[in-house]
Amino acid sequence: AQKITQTQPGMFVQEKEAVTLDCTYDTSDPSYGLFWYKQPSSGEMIFLIYQGSYDQQNATEGRYSLNFQKARKSANLVISASQLGDSAMYFCAMREGANAGGTSYGKLTFGQGTILTVHP
Amino acid sequence: DGGITQSPKYLFRKEGQNVTLSCEQNLNHDAMYWYRQDPGQGLRLIYYSQIVNDFQKGDIAEGYSVSREKKESFPLTVTSAQKNPTAFYLCASSIQQGVWETQYFGPGTRLLVL
Numbered sequence: 219a220q221k222i223t224q225t226q227p228g229m230f231v232q233e234k235e236a237v238t239l240d241c242t243y244d245t246s247d248p249s250y251g252l253f254w255y256k257q258p259s260s261g262e263m264i265f266l267i268y269q270g271s272y273d274q275q276n277a278t279e280g281r282y283s284l285n286f287q288k289a290r291k292s293a294n295l296v297i298s299a300s301q302l303g304d305s306a307m308y309f310c311a312m313r314e315g316a317n318a319g320g321t322s323y324g325k326l327t328f329g330q331g332t333i334l335t336v337h338p
Numbered sequence: 339d340g341g342i343t344q345s346p347k348y349l350f351r352k353e354g355q356n357v358t359l360s361c362e363q364n365l366n367h368d369a370m371y372w373y374r375q376d377p378g379q380g381l382r383l384i385y386y387s388q389i390v391n392d393f394q395k396g397d398i399a400e401g402y403s404v405s406r407e408k409k410e411s412f413p414l415t416v417t418s419a420q421k422n423p424t425a426f427y428l429c430a431s432s433i434q435q436g437v438w439e440t441q442y443f444g445p446g447t448r449l450l451v452l
Contacts, residue, residue: 222380251438261426263381263443270438309380313438325371325396326441328380 221245222310222329230335231300238285239295239332241310250314252293253326254284257307266308269293300336307331341365342444344429349449351416351423359414359447361429370412371430371441374398381428387412416449424451 223242231237243252254266269277269284277284285294297304311326342363351357361370369388373381383396387406401420406412412431416423426448430441 253440261446263428263430265440265442268438268440325383325386326381330378330380
């Protein structure tokens, strides 16, 4: 079964409007982190935002916010006031099994990605 | 400036040849990772290393090898046993920030088979 599902292969948005990119996840681990990355055409993966499973409030970083609905196992990325430079591929990823307060490293499981195109 | 560098940007491999991809970071990060990305796909983990002289296999380690002799460096060798090596390879490093470690990526290397 897919651990991370991004159901929107492509999305279009008008400049200055908000857009939501969907991400659902599947895990039985009570402790996990959810991450969003942006990949422009150059290929580099740019970290945007993360949400921990025990975080009470939705994460925000500038124009990015994460709409975290734990019961639905969804972690949608909301980009407000879209800019032309936001056009890129966006990946949702999950890290399972970190221990609070400890050091724990391991893989990120990535979704298939959503291509966002911002129109002027 | 601190960051993660990968070289070369493009690499061509002949049949039966081993090639090595370089990854260096000066961020003083403890852990380093190698991912593979195929066209239109997400990333898949090849190997990762938490400390010097120690590394673990990821989901698709067959046909690859790594070493971690220095904290700053984590080279990946694509061996002749990897039958379909054409892909985009991304290196990452991470450091613990609060509960979660955040992975930061280099610019990537595109490997093509001649």
